[in-house]
Amino acid sequence: MSYLVLARKWRPQLFDDLVGQEHVSQTLKNAISADRVHHAFLFTGARGVGKTSAARIFAKALNCLNGPTTEPCGVCPSCVEITASQGIDVFEIDGASNTGVDDIRELRENIRYLPSSSRYKIFIIDEVHMLSINAFNALLKTLEEPPAHAKFIFATTEPHKIPITILSRCQRFDFKKIGQVAVQERLRFIVDQEGIEISNASLTTIARNGGGSMRDALSTLDQVIAFCGEKVDDDDVQTLLGLVSRRLLVDTLEAVLERDTRQVLALVQKVDNHGHSFRQFCQQLVELTRALVILKVVDQPEDLVDYGQSEMQELRQFSAPVTLEDLQRLLEILIRTEADLATSHFPRLTMEMVLVRLSSLPAGVDVATLIERLETLERRLAAGLPPEVRVVERQPHPVLTDVPPPQEPVEKKSEALPVEEKADKNWAGLVEFVSSRRRPRISALLEQSSLLLLELPRLCIGMPGKYFSLADSEMRQSIQDLAADYFAARVKVEFEKLGNGDKIPPSLHEERAQQESDRQKKLRENATDHPLVKSALDIFGGTIETIKPIDKGFV
């Protein structure tokens, strides 16, 4: 099994091979030619963009027999050894396996000795973010002032895990993700060298699948070659990468936008039959929707979306009748679904649910239209109610106050009411007002309590002992607010606890009970005085058991 995967076989060996990281290689080269090489470097960036490769090239450049040079020769013993990872003066340490402080102590022990054959002793610590915090701290002094013959190169994908004290001692280089075109060019170079036939379209697909990482792209290429052999077919690439054909995607979006749930479900079935992963499907739907949104908002979308001219034309036609709001809503829901699918137990059902939901959503209305409609409504309302218009127009925010919520009619009234009407407002009215505002707890409490004093803004309420505990500050605040609404003036509410023997005005509840018993008494008198009743009593010699009013309005 002597086969080397492409990513290893074609690992860059020169600064010039390092694709897409010109800013790094140029800086390093200049440092070497100007003889201003720092002693500690930190290479960070996403996976597969060339950090480890850059570290090795840099090590070779520094230690090359003809150097330090910007172009390591690749043939001298030092270069050969480093390429084979066997250099005795270049230590490539796996930071994720040797994480402890003891490993660092060993390194410090080692660093004191001069290099055995080369110019520098170079320590490459890969995956340095996994070092323990103690290990990092043990490294600090060495890293600040290492011996002249030592160089450190750290490589990591997660620079945020590195202590700030380490960061400040290193020259930091951020590796960028590699652009799709650059990846594609490199892929083309490699397939030509390997003698593999592959179309540009497939290479584009592979490069896109890599997501800016050269190693991912090369792994994919390896996979494709393993499947297809020397001659690569475009369709095979699509199937192998699990890519859903664009036709199917467009059909799905079309069915969703036409609200054809039946067709939507049929398409899901089709996707499943093809054996596509639903996550991939959803990702591609997101991409397509994104393209549609971009086509809507940008005039020259060629740089932003990656479609041919004819496809672009088709998509433009397709998206023309759809509003931007609808597309954005679609995009938003699909993006959320994509995350859900990752953890979903039954991805197909998740996808079906979302697509059915999307196709049964009512058409969206954008805020501008809504506001416009609101304004029209306002104008018409205003025209219909002339007396209130003046009041309204004096308000600073007509939009907000013009259409008061229906449940607050009193507020409106209080603004319009003349001042003298306040005199009519009494305690009973307040209690009724409170119960009309659907505050049963407060109105019940008020009915049981009695009014001690009403001299606005003072409102003094007496409560029987057993209810007094309910009257906390929250209750006071609510009553205060309600009373302020009712009297249309500021009110200060006070509570007083009533003892049993106190002389107080009766509460509404008591008053009502009193009235009721008065009424009963009067009714009885009336009934017994009635001549008909009297004669009946006389004739039959009976007594009056109960008296029931026939009609409420009788008395």
Place this chain on the structure above:
Amino acid sequence: MTFATITGHEQQKNILRRALSKNRIAHAYLFEGPDGIGKRLMALAFARALLCLKSTGCGDCPACRKVDHNNHPDVHLLDAEETTIKIDQVRSLQQELSLRPLEGKDKICLIDGAEQLTPGAANALLKTLEEPQPNTLIILLTSHPEKLLPTICSRCQRLPFSRLPKQQLATILCQRLDLNSTEANVLAALSDGSLKKALGQNKQLYLEKRHNLIQSLSALSSGSTIPTFSLADELATEKDLLPDILDIFQAFYRDVLLMKHGRPKEELVNLDLLESLEKQSKILSTDSLMIKLKALDSARFHLQRNVNRQLALEVMLIRMTAA
């Protein structure tokens, strides 16, 4: 185990066979796909083909037999201890991989359940995974590739596995378990393309108890408080079967959803309950179906996170009946 005895996955077999014949075997593979569909079998078959003394995966030579009996000295298997794969396991594996192969010409390492690698273990594996010793093959198996570090995925050649098609699974079930075609179809659909699950102990649950469960669930209405709680109570006692029971409910309401939107009968799961499905699809609106399905989904989510089982089920049933 040879490629031929594994059901389905023709494309994946082809890729591996081609890699073998052209000698283009990557040093690291990532087999990704749902549980119980044959990833591990495939990895073992691949290992056998690679180690076989006759280079065919014959099954007769000593190397093949050792692989079959799990005692080949050059095949290392890394499994989760308890629930995670720990860094010490990875370190001892690295130690093993740094040595030359003992018997064959290759050393093979299977990491089953790679998503269970702890972050430390996964990071410790990175350098080994990138540039192992020559003649080393590392195969990672996972049912949740999105839980792996991107740096791990990028170092492997990925080989996605898909679920077994329902029809194929049903045919196998018909042959192996002696079921009639409706039963086989129901079982195949419910086991979600996983042969392991279909052949497992859930057969009885799926085929017999399903009717009762669905019956008692669809009998609930928003007024029937006591039956709702007693069903929740009953379900809560079935700790181990609970995920499968939720599957059954989900499949039922999905059928109703599909039926409501006029999908053909072949796509449905509960083919033996057509009458009840039709009835439900007339009563229920799409919205209330969505609410029911969502309630099921969130119950599953909560149950995976160790909440009070009975409470979760009560909430689920209340939501479902209220919809």
